[in-house]
Each structure stands twice: as structure tokens, then as C-alpha cells.
Amino acid sequence: MDERTRQFVVSAFQNYYSTADIKLPPDFTSREWGFIEFTSGQDTFMKRHRAFGSEGELHDYLRGIGPAHAYYSVAYYEYPGAPKMKEKNWLKADLIFDIDSDHLPGGINSYADMLEKGKRETLKLLEFLMDDFGFREEQVHAVFSGGRGYHFHISEESVLSLGSAERREIVDYVSSKGLNLEKIFSKKDISGDAGAESAKMSVFPSEDEGGWGGRINRYLISYLSSIAKDEDAVKILSGFKGIGKTTAEKLVDTFKDESRVAALKKGKMDALGGIKKDILMTIVNQGVEQMAACVDEPVTADIKRLIRLPGSLHGKSGMKVTALSIDELETFEPLNDAVVFGDKSVKIKVIKPFAVQMKGKDLMVEEGIQEVPEYAAIYLMCRGVAEYGR
Template sequence: MESKTSTYLRARFREYYLTASMDAPPGMEAREWGFIFYDTPGMRRHRSFRSRKELVDYIRSTVPAHVYHSAAYYLKPDAPTMKEKIWKGADLIFDLDADHLAEYRGSGIRDFREMLERVKGETMKLLEFLLSDFGFDERMISVAFSGGRGYHIHVRDKSVLKLRSDARREIVDYLTGRGLDPERFIHKIGVDGDAGVERARSLRGPASDAPGWGGRINKAIESMVMHLRELDDEEALRLLKNVKGIGKQKARLFLSQIREENAIKSIRAGNLDFFKHASGIWNLIIPYIMEETVRALGGETDEPVTADVHRLIRFPESLHGGTGLRVTSLSINSLHAFDPLKDAVVFGDDPVHVEIIRPTTLELMGERFDLLEGKTELPEYAAVFLLARGFAEVG
């Protein structure tokens, strides 16, 4: 038997679904669909629909709390086992969630806005990798606010359709900077000179216009050098000595050379051999810079989601049963201005009587609610959110 809270939420969800547009994803008839309901444990899956109308009619008649579809395409999407479904390919998907960020694991709704802004930043960072490093056409990428604590990215390019799990993990490794080898980015090359090519060797790193991680590392080297040049000697030496293996003598030598007039120009060209004894010092500094660069610029995503070629993911324009917020489709250009705590809210402000069972602070639709245990009256959009999150019950 449903609780009063579940009955109320189902009624509000039904009201939304009666008018929601709910555009179907490409190839919807080849996808598996799954549903979670307020009154039934577990997921009802292995469903398929031949048309958008059939899907929408099902959602409107059953009013699920959560709606999912597979990233994969199958010959028989409604078959009861994966083997019987016959896999034909899958979109490349990325799940960016606050739970993947160490500082927000287990945090409540007090930090919701800050949390979502941080995840949006990670989403935009990952999109830059997909567009610039992988060269995907922007038209082949779609973004969606998950309705919860993050964002989903779908890549529907033909080049990724048949990729198996291992290949998808390699993509995640690249995006996150996992396993980057400093020797790929700093090396010696033979140069012509009086000593002959074999004996005269020059130290090289990536140039500023190098693609991918190389260009990012070059900019990080330049940024570090520019920062050191702006500091006084004492502070710059202290910073350099933080790099493992660099003592006071090496730090002084490095500092004196990077302050030369042509140092920045040389770095931008990928020439790291502009002062004596460069190799030994750069071999210590580059791994340090790479570690900091990966930490700052590497993407954050849930590897198991991307690697799972049978994964179900939330259906855009459905409602998230744990928040009442809409899973919202976005263009890459609209992502920056998107405010999930306003733009994903679909319910009105009619007053609703609820009982707060867990004290909390909530911000929605530009309003802040500081709530203590006990009965209170809230606008519908705030009531739905707190009821769905388990912070309140119908009064």
C-alpha cells in the first residue's frame, strides 16, 4: 500500500507527464527501457516501445518515479537476457556526479548549489576534451542535467558505436589523464653542430600549439615559469624546493635561467634546453607539473558507466523520483547559463502542508528555506523536492 507521500508524488508526476513533450532518443525502438515505481521494489526493465506515442502512453498510464533507457541498441531489446537481446552497438556516455568528487561524497542538500556548479564545471571541461582532442562533431553530442546531482553526456558518433568496454575505458583514462608518461612529453633530439648529430642533443617538450595533453602541459609549464618570475627570490626558491629532488642549488640555477629574456619564447616553442644542466632539472619538474595539470585539467567521470555497454541512463524530460526535478536536455551552448535549481523545476508555488522530519536548508527558485522539524507550509516545488528526498512527509 502506498504512503500518503508516495500518493501525493505520483499525483504531481502524473500532472507533469500529461503535458510533457518527452521527445524520444534516436533509435528508441532498438533500446531497452527500465522503470522504477514508488509502490514496487526494484526496476521493471526489458521493455521496448515501437513508437514515441507508445512510450508516452505507457509513462502517462503507469507514472513511474524514474525512467531509463539503454545506451545500447539491440536487435531484440525486450529479450530477458543480454545474450538474447543481441547487442548492435552503444552510445558513448559519461556520468558526471557529485559523488565522484571527493569533497562532496555523502554531502546533503545544504551544499546543493555549490555542488551542482562544481559538477557543471567538470562537465564543460570534459566537453572541451571531446570536441578539441577527439574532434567529435558538436551535433553528435547531447547533454542532460540528470535531475539529481550531476550531468550526463551522450556521444552518438558512428565511430564510437561498436567500441567495447576496454576501448571505452581507454577513453576515460585519456580524459582523466590517468597513466600519462612524462617521457612522452620530454625527450632529447639530435641536432646538427660542431660536435656532430650523435653528440649534440637538445631537450624538447611539447610546443604551445601541440594537440591534446601536450598543449595543456606546455601552457602549465609557461604558467609555472611566469608565476616564479613574478615572485621574489625567497618565495620562488621555497616553491621550487617543494619539488622532490630539487635542492637550493638547483633551484637557484633554475630560477636564474627562467628569468632570461627569451625563456618564455623558448618554452612556447617546446625548447627546454635554453640553459645549462636543463635535463636534470626538467626531469624533476615535468612530472610535478604534469601531476598538477592532471589534477586541475583532467576530466571527472564515472568509469564503470562509460565502460558498461549495456548501461541504462535516465530519459531526458522525465522526472527524477528522488528530487522531482526534470532530467533536462541541454545544448552545449546553453549549458553555461543553465540553472538546475530554477530551470529544472516544473512544479508551481501553490501552498502544501508538510511535516519536516529532518532539519535542512534548501535553495530553489531563488528562495532559501531554513527548515526545522515539525509541520510547515511550503510552495509545491519545494514540497515535492523535500518529499522526494525523504526530508519531509505529507502533513
């Protein structure tokens, strides 16, 4: 970023911060703060170990500096402004989750596609947090990072004292790491006639069971019941490894039978009529892969992590780090809703061709002098593919 571009972008960020209503995190005076400023060279560095005693002091800093990135610690410290970590005296830390869209498996066609994929993954994680861990909507605070993904912030007293190891276990759980599927299927003793030996019945978790067991039951029944209604059901099921035509036909018959489906929902595997567990495991493995949430484990495990300040701007996009309610998350469109700059025309020099979709428009720019809306100009300058004016 050259100096003229830096000055233009910093001025735009300062103007934003002059009117922005930024809600600060709980007990913000106990947090360490860090900032990265725009520079006219290639080198950037973080100014950290800052502490603020009032909202006004912090807001004045943001307005005065117009930082490229603003962060605060997930940790609460006794002395947050101490220059060395060992001097801060760690007290507790929020529980944070990070979904980084460009780290997700599978291909990506565009920035918009990447962000949509990240939101779907975020909603999967939300299901775990609410259904499996029992958090309520108002306890889980969603944030669009302003760049490539989403965060969840949880500041409930029950999680603040968790150490790194416990936080890693949570990530392992939601990502299915270490999940032993063999334990999902088991044998249960049932009583026989008087004087006869006990028999064993094949069982697996009921749909109402908590954790992965109930999830797998619901997935298996929903998935196979849906396929059974398809006119090509036998062909579809025969495409799975280990499932031949005869077994596929048995599965279709089973999942068309409401009484057997009802028994399966209760965990009674005998309703499958002799279909082997190994055959189901192929479908279960697919389900686990689809249901597991891909979370950035180092972020969650780091109890001294710096995380982006909601309401601040992201220096690589110019978009707002946006706090969202759970209802807002589902309908949130980052390339429209997180764009804060206006439509006035700005002249830029495009360094290399670039394409992006913002505010419902497909923007494609070629090398050379161009005039584009301010929001697009700032995005392109922050991305390093354009310079201000000429």
C-alpha cells in the same frame, strides 16, 4: 514514503508528463526501456525489458504511470523487449559519460556546491572530447541528471561499435590513468659542425602538439608565467617540494623573458637555462591532477547500460533530467533551471530538519507541520525527509 505522499507525488509527476515535450533518443524503438515506480514501502525495483513501437505509446506510459525514474538503454537491439539479455541481440551502443558530483575528490559544503563542482568537472571532460577527440559541439549532447551530476551522450556512427575495452581506454585517457610523464620530456639529436658528433637537446611537447603533451606545455607556461608576475613569486615557487630560493628566482626570470617563453612554447627546454626536469615534474604533476577529468568508468564501459531519459523527472529530487546545448551547459543553474513545479503552497510534515537552496531561495525546514512552495515540497518528499499534509 507513505501512501498519501506517494499518491501526491505520482499525481504531480503525471501532471508534468501530460504536457512535457520529451525528445526521444535516436532509434528509440530499438532500445530497452526500464522504469522505477514510487512505492509506499522501502522496497523499490526496476521494471525493465520494455520496448515501445511509437512515441505515443511511450508518452501514454509516462502519463499513466508517473514513474519515479525513466531509463533507456545506451544499446540498440534487434529484439529490445526480449526478457533475457542474451535474446536481445546487441547491435551497437551510444558512447556515454557520467560525472557523479558526490564521487569527486575534495570536500563539499552544500548540494549547490556539489552541483557546481560537478559542472566544472563536466566542462573539463568536454574539452577532452572536443579538443582531443575531435567531436563537434552538435555531436556531444549534455544532460543534467536531475540529481547529482551530468551525462554526455554521443551517438555518432564512429563510436557506436566500440567495445567495453575501447571505452575504458577513453576513460583512462581523459582521467590521465597510465599517463607516462617521463615520455613527455626527452632528448632530441641535433647536428653539430662538420665532422663533429651529434649533440642532444632537451625537448618537450610544443603548445600546438595534440594530446596530453600539448596540454602540459600550455599549463606549465600559463601557470609559471602567471606566478612570475606576482610580487611573492619566489615565495610561492619555493613552497613546491624540491624548489629552493635560487631555483625559484631562475624560474621567475625565465618566465618574465618573452623570448625564452616563446622558445618553451615551441618545446625547447634549453630555454629553461639548466633547470632540472625533476623540478618541473612537481608542477607538471599538479597540472595533470587539475586537468584530468573524473569520469565514472563503469558507466562508460557498460555497452548495455540503462541511462536516464532526458526530459523525465528524477524521483529523488523531482527535478528535470535536462538536455542542454553546450552553450546552455556553461550558464545552466540546476537548482533553478531544472525545477519544474510551481510556487503554490503545500502543507507537509517534516520528519527531520533539512536545508536546500532552490530557485534562488535558501530553504530551511524544522520538524513538524510546514507550508512550503510545491517545488520544495516535492523535493523534500522525494528526498524522504517530509510527508504530504497532516
